[in-house]
Amino acid sequence: MPLALCTLSHSPLYGINDPDPSVLNAVDAAFDRVRTFVEDFDPELTIVFGPDHYNGVFYDMMPAFCIGSGARAVGDWGTEPGPLPVDRTAARRLVSAVLDDGIDVAQSEELHVDHGIAQPLEFLFGKRYSNPLVPVFVNAVGLPLGPMQRIRLLGESIGREIESWNKRVLIVGSGGLSHDPPVPRLDEATPEVLARLIDGRNPSPELRAERQRRVIEAGKAHAAGDTSFQQINPDFDARIMNTFADSAVSETDSWTTDWMEKNGGHSAHEIRSWVAAFAALSTGGSYTVTNRWYWPVQEWMTGFGMMTAIQEA
């Protein structure tokens, strides 16, 4: 049974600091096409790779990647808070299979996920979705990060296992392309920020609002032409998307964290979710990219891309 994939950027500023209607309408039309692709595929299970932005996963225990055999959304940026419809049996089987492959994946029976995982699920399935899924946290924010090869190997291991289940599995990869929004960093954290990077779960409504205000203000400044932010890099983004379109997933092994940051900004590390997703899809042989879209959206501070692909029979 074939596997299908969709990789898509997310943005907390979607619906809050939107671009010109001509761009927004084009993005929404692409979402409609992706939703139709997913409905036609009719997945029995969805595996979603995505990052967290210090809302669910912290430096009290920062894994490189973690499979959620239970999960709840924290409900940031307007996403729905509460438990996710995790297929625990499938998730636990994935954990065992990945460990058997020699990859020391972490497991959580209650993974806390933020918009990095919840927003694409809501885009694809609507709010209060009940489709069985397995969330996989991919660290893209809590530096330092390991080599890209590890995320490819994780994706391939998951791909081989789901392949053997003879089920229609949709693989989702969530994250922006080039972008550098204001996400705090350990190496420059004040003591107060450090405390919440280590133990920042359940912030007060005031603190959450203050953090969100910072991101909204940055989006507005970025759109107004403030060049103190690292700029969106459409050439870099095209190269990333071309690599996946050319089925050259193993080329991502040579992408260093420095190269990603210099060309795509700190949050370009979210591309790791795309690597995992395409690596998982690639294990069954050839795949066809059925669609791709891209916009550099200043208001969202991100190169916003989407791709859909399906395994060839």
Ligand SMILES: O=C(O)/C=C/C(=O)/C=C/C=C(\O)C(=O)O
């Ligand atoms: O200030 C914070 O603690 C958190 C900031 C964010 O959560 C920013 C998120 C930005 C994205 O998810 C993005 O991919 O643009």
Ligand SMILES: [Fe+2]
């Ligand atoms: Fe993000």
